[in-house]
Amino acid sequence: MSDSEPRFKRIMLKLSGEALMGKLDFGTDPQEVERIARQIGIIRDRGVEVAIVVGAGNIYRGVDGAAQGMDRATGDYMGMLATVLNALTLQDVLEKHGHFTRVISAIDVKEVAEPYIRRRAVRHLEKGRICIFAAGTGNPFFTTDTAAALRALEIHAEAILMAKNGVEGVYDSDPATNPEAKFIPEITHREAIERGLKVMDSTALSLCMDNDLPIYVFNMAEEVNMDRIVSGEKVGTLVCSRVAAN
Numbered sequence: 001m002s003d004s005e006p007r008f009k010r011i012m013l014k015l016s017g018e019a020l021m022g023k024l025d026f027g028t029d030p031q032e033v034e035r036i037a038r039q040i041g042i043i044r045d046r047g048v049e050v051a052i053v054v055g056a057g058n059i060y061r062g063v064d065g066a067a068q069g070m071d072r073a074t075g076d077y078m079g080m081l082a083t084v085l086n087a088l089t090l091q092d093v094l095e096k097h098g099h100f101t102r103v104i105s106a107i108d109v110k111e112v113a114e115p116y117i118r119r120r121a122v123r124h125l126e127k128g129r130i131c132i133f134a135a136g137t138g139n140p141f142f143t144t145d146t147a148a149a150l151r152a153l154e155i156h157a158e159a160i161l162m163a164k165n166g167v168e169g170v171y172d173s174d175p176a177t178n179p180e181a182k183f184i185p186e187i188t189h190r191e192a193i194e195r196g197l198k199v200m201d202s203t204a205l206s207l208c209m210d211n212d213l214p215i216y217v218f219n220m221a222e223e224v225n226m227d228r229i230v231s232g233e234k235v236g237t238l239v240c241s242r243v244a245a246n
Contacts (some may be wrong), residue, residue, distance in 0.1 A: 006048050006230045008048060008158045008159055010049040010050075010156065010157050011157055011160070011161055011230070012052070012155070012157040013050060013160075013163065014200075015036065015052060015054045015055065016054075016144075016164075017059060019036065019163055020033050020036070020086055026058055028089050033090060033093050035223065037090065039227070040052070041098075044128075046227075048230055051131045051152070051157060052090070052130065052132045053132075053133045054087055054134070054144070055144040056082035056083040060082040073140035081107075081109075084107075084112065084135055087105075087113070088112060094130055099129075101132060102124050103132045104116050104131055104133050104134065106133070106134070106136060109135075121151075125155060145204040146200075146201060146204045148162075148200075149200065149207040149213070152208075158214075159216060160214070160216070162200065162216065162217045162218070164220060166221060168236055169184065169236035170197055170199055170239070171184060171197075172184060184197075186237065186238045187237065187243065188242065189205050189208055190209055192239055193206065193209070199239055214238060216236060217236050217238075218236030
């Protein structure tokens with residue numbers, strides 16, 4: 001853990017559902033969730049206020065259901081419920097590590113999560129609690145990427161940390177299918193949208209672009225990466241409004 005002063009006071013961490021899956025075909029891998037919780041705990045212990053949006057690709061995707069003939073809105077609501085399951089799983093492990101955590105849901109599941117109220121969420125963060133935002137935006141046809149961008153702006157997060165599995169950041173093409181794909185250390189929101197690069201979906205990227213919110217895309221497999229980003233080191237790809245001249 002770095003001894004330097006953290007660069008950010010408040011960050012939004014975007015976790016895919018697949019990040020909780022590890023090497024399993026579906027579901028959650030307890031060891032992987034434990035490893036992620038350790039990384040989050042390190043930056044929380046440094047005084048960084050941490051908000052999290054988690055996806056549900058390890059359980060269910062609305063677009064997958066739509067491809068099989070299900071109504072897209074119905075599928076998306078099922079996906080929202082799946083994010084609540086992931087949020088509760090992550091909350092349980094974080095609290096076992098001694099971190100006070102609140103699950104805040106965009107749909108009403110009051111028996112297991114608080115309803116989303118912006119000022120209450122901000123107050124939790126100010127008190128040092130980790131906030132996990134579940135159920136996306138509460139609306140179908142919007143991804144958890146868009147939820148991460150929206151919530152980050154609402155709580156005045158200084159950056160989004162976009163965790164990826166097995167890749168170091170953003171490439172000019174899919175490195176899984178193209179071994180010649182070139183790594184991009186820094187790019188603007190606009191260029192990422194225009195080139196169709198898979199950083200976040202276009203709605204989320206547009207939100208970040210319009211509000212000058214930087215996105216750090218990094219490899220979650222390296223346990224020190226999140227702490228290094230918070231320390232101000234260059235890790236992965238920075239997506240921002242203006243790229244510094246070489």
